[in-house]
Amino acid sequence: MDWMASLQGLVGGVLIGLSAVWLMGALGRIAGISGIIGNLITQRPKGDSAWRLAFVVGLVSGPLLVMAMGGGLGNVAGAPGVVIGSPAGGVPLMLIAGLLVGLGTGLGSGCTSGHGVCGLARLSPRSMAATGVFLLTAIATVYVMRHVIGGGV
Amino acid sequence: MKSTDANSTDANSPDANSPDANSPDANSPTVKTAAGYIAGLLFGLGLAISGMTDPARVLGFLDVAGAWDPTLMFVLGSAVGTTFVGYRLVFARGEPLFSANFQLPTKQALDGKLLGGAALFGIGWGLSGYCPGPAIASIGGISLPLLALLAAMVAGWFIAKRISP
Numbered sequence: 001m002d003w004m005a006s007l008q009g010l011v012g013g014v015l016i017g018l019s020a021v022w023l024m025g026a027l028g029r030i031a032g033i034s035g036i037i038g039n040l041i042t043q044r045p046k047g048d049s050a051w052r053l054a055f056v057v058g059l060v061s062g063p064l065l066v067m068a069m070g071g072g073l074g075n076v077a078g079a080p081g082v083v084i085g086s087p088a089g090g091v092p093l094m095l096i097a098g099l100l101v102g103l104g105t106g107l108g109s110g111c112t113s114g115h116g117v118c119g120l121a122r123l124s125p126r127s128m129a130a131t132g133v134f135l136l137t138a139i140a141t142v143y144v145m146r147h148v149i150g151g152g153v
Numbered sequence: 154m155k156s157t158d159a160n161s162t163d164a165n166s167p168d169a170n171s172p173d174a175n176s177p178d179a180n181s182p183t184v185k186t187a188a189g190y191i192a193g194l195l196f197g198l199g200l201a202i203s204g205m206t207d208p209a210r211v212l213g214f215l216d217v218a219g220a221w222d223p224t225l226m227f228v229l230g231s232a233v234g235t236t237f238v239g240y241r242l243v244f245a246r247g248e249p250l251f252s253a254n255f256q257l258p259t260k261q262a263l264d265g266k267l268l269g270g271a272a273l274f275g276i277g278w279g280l281s282g283y284c285p286g287p288a289i290a291s292i293g294g295i296s297l298p299l300l301a302l303l304a305a306m307v308a309g310w311f312i313a314k315r316i317s318p
Contacts, residue, residue: 002224005204009227012203016228017235019195021243026188028249028256031196033286038310050182051189056289058190062197063206064293075204077213077222084294085207088282091301098288098302100277102309105285107317108270109260112284113196115271116229121236122257129263134275141279142215 008075020118027051032114033059034105104134184251200290203228208282215279266317 020031029036040052063083066073072081079085087094105111108130110119115134119127204210204224213222248254260267278284283291283302291299 005210005222005224006227009203009224010231012199012201012205013228013231013233014235015195015199015202016232017199017239019192019199020232020236021239022188022195023192024240024249024255025243025246026192026250026252027185028252028254030256030258031192033196033284033289034310037285037289038313041307042310042314050186054186054189055193055196058193058195059197059200059286059290060193060292062194062199063201063290065194066198066201067293073202074206075202075210075224076207077204077209083201083206084291085204085209086294087296087298087302088208088212089280089298091298094281094298094302095305097277097281097283098305099309099312100273100280101283101285101288101302102277102306102311103313104270104272104274104277104309106270106310106313107266108274109258109267111274111286112229112278113286117232117236118240119258120233121240124258126258126260126263126267130267130271133268133271134278137272137275138215138279139217141276142212143218145280146216147218 004080005075005077008073012075016113016117017121020113020121023055024118030114030118032110032118034102034111035109035114038102038106108134179251180253188251196286197290199228199232200287205287206291206294208287211278211282211284211287215282270313 023029023031036052036055040049040056067083074081074083076082076085089097101111108115110127110130112134115127115130120131200206205228210222210224213220214225216222243249244255274284281302283299285306288299288302288306292303
């Protein structure tokens with residue numbers, strides 16, 4: 001097991017948690033990425049656009065800042081120090097995956113952050129159920145792609 | 154024709170009460186915007202340092218029958234733990250710093266939309282290794298496949314909105 005990778009995971013997770021706590025403490029909002037950005041794009045009439053847009057700018061600038069600092073703080077598998085990994089498939093696969101991610105998080109009212117981090121921390125039964133379902137279907141999907149079909153990523 | 158600025162919701166409601174009467178400075182749009190940026194930055198730093206901006210790490214965690222990568226378990230565990238403790242401190246204060254109240258989800262039902270949506274999301278996550286946060290945080294390393302995923306994800310959000318407003 002790669003202890004350095006796990007340690008970076010722990011540190012990164014604390015930062016993600018601090019982000020969620022800060023957003024609740026400052027603005028009273030759940031730090032759910034699909035909710036914040038989905039609503040920023042699709043909500044009519046527009047509302048809360050300024051802080052949501054600022055959140056997106058911050059989210060994109062985080063990895064860029066880590067890259068600019070150098071020092072090898074990235075944690076890409078098999079490439080220590082690299083910050084942003086490559087997509088695990090081509091355009092057709094990513095189109096299908098993206099559509100499912102958008103549709104699923106839209107209908108299911110949340111993703112790994114909203115349900116998985118904030119919802120579990122609130123002990124929300126809906127979020128516990130959603131997190132269990134998306135973890136299991138994701139594990140099943142990877143199993144089929146890698147070990148049943150075998151031609152997967 | 155019609156202006157759609159950030160305040161249009163308030164402007165369109167005739168009997169809008171003014172909740173920001175007591176502390177207009179602390180609740181100013183600039184302060185809220187800065188607070189939103191800080192939250193996004195912390196989140197982006199966390200994803201980058203933990204390696205969640207690498208789909209291979211995420212897929213490695215989901216591949217329980219292969220060379221399992223535990224990193225995501227540590228990320229999720231420490232994020233939930235930090236949030237669990239932090240939320241209790243924040244809620245004990247009674248109200249947020251720069252807003253009138255906490256806006257928490259009120260739905261209780263474990264319905265088909267929640268579970269079906271979560272299942273569809275899980276399939277997309279398993280196919281790509283991208284959930285919405287890491288996908289957007291990876292824009293700094295944009296590639297054609299990532300762009301395709303982001304465009305399709307936004308299309309998915311619009312379709313979900315149409316199916317269930």
